[in-house]
């Protein structure tokens with residue numbers, strides 16, 4: 273039985289001109305790690321919002337851990353959300369609380385005893401590499417540290433599902449690597465992760481399952497996908513280099529040096545659930561120490577980061593300020609001002625180019641990287657035209673034409689592969705009581721995930 277199951281789900285917002293999600297069928301098994309990719313506006317956040325029950329589907333059926341979300345009454349929603357951890361691009365930390373208090377708060381709101389909180393919080397902070405930052409307030413943290421607090425808070429009660437919406441969207445590549453290591457370790461302990469991302473390099477390196485949305489429809493569901501398979505292995509030389517990288521596998525982490533946790537003693541005298549959570553936390557620590565990067569995803573990502581990959585991926589590793597044009601946390605005014613400056617610079621350049629072309633007698637052909645630069649937007653919509661792989665078919669996108677129309681959704685086909693039919697009955701599908709918290713209902717988060725921190 274799938275842990276998460278969407279059957280013919282559509283979502284039309286009141287002011288929407290088209291469905292944000294259009295007949296989406298997808299199943300996620302327990303323990304999966306799924307990347308949700310797609311251009312801005314393709315429906316990734318909407319899908320996560322439906323899973324969190326922040327929004328209701330217009331039609332279709334959603335079941336999460338045995339809960340039929342259509343039948344969830346308001347009073348059940350907080351309890352439901354406690355079985356799901358979520359992490360957002362802009363962290364959503366409580367600004368008037370320290371790192372320690374932010375994580376502790378997620379436990380306080382579900383009635384965890386003080387002694388258990390006192391035991392758990394240091395361990396989860398150790399797990400995510402934040403020892404020494406316990407008393408810092410959010411404004412005294414780097415972006416990577418803030419995101420690790422958010423992950424600690426989302427994970428402190430060991431949810432069976434972790435949803436992440438662009439968790440590395442505001443972070444530089446090296447910091448993102450540390451975040452991915454933590455998420456990977458959490459996933460290895462059995463937590464199912466669904467992560468929406470625009471980050472090509474992460475998706476390409478990790479080679480987890482990739483579900484791609486286009487205009488609200490699923491156009492790709494690939495077991496070990498990349499952001500764009502045709503791009504990632506454009507030729508055999510690149511592929512063989514990649515294989516060589518996998519053998520080297522050095523891991524540089526922002527979260528190494530975490531000490532092993534002696535769980536057994538600490539778990540004595542704890543309520544059963546708290547003890548389970550502590551054990552789960554230890555499992556994450558062990559997973560990170562075990563260095564069992566079995567499929568080499570973290571190693572590949574580390575190699576990409578440290579090699580400062582150039583060429584087609586060059587834009588990915590420019591500084592975050594110049595690449596993350598989709599980032600919600602960016603200063604729009606500054607970008608607009610920069611745009612004016614850039615426009616003037618382009619105007620000046622064009623005048624020079626025109627003069628040069630007149631001399632040379634040939635047209636100006638823009639470089640690929642130039643068109644992918646921030647002035648054009650680095651989103652998939654504006655990415656350089658290229659061959660794309662949809663449903664195993666090679667589709668040639670014509671230069672300067674709009675993106676190819678979406679292929680028919682593959683949700684049904686995938687459902688046949690993953691689907692076990694809709695869950696029946698209430699409660700978790702494994703018969704366990706739902707884990708109690710993730711900080712999902714910690715007041716600030718419940719309001720809206722568009723809220724500014």
Ligand SMILES: Nc1ncnc2c1ncn2[C@@H]1O[C@H](COP(=O)(O)OP(=O)(O)OP(=O)(O)O)[C@@H](O)[C@H]1O
Pocket residue numbers: 285286287288291292310311312313314315316317318319598
């Ligand atoms: N509250 C809303 N009301 C009306 N339309 C909405 C609302 N939220 C999202 N939409 C629309 O639904 C579509 C899908 O948006 P969504 O935020 O899910 O996309 P996304 O893939 O997450 O995009 P991004 O990568 O930019 O975050 C878009 O056309 C968007 O304008």
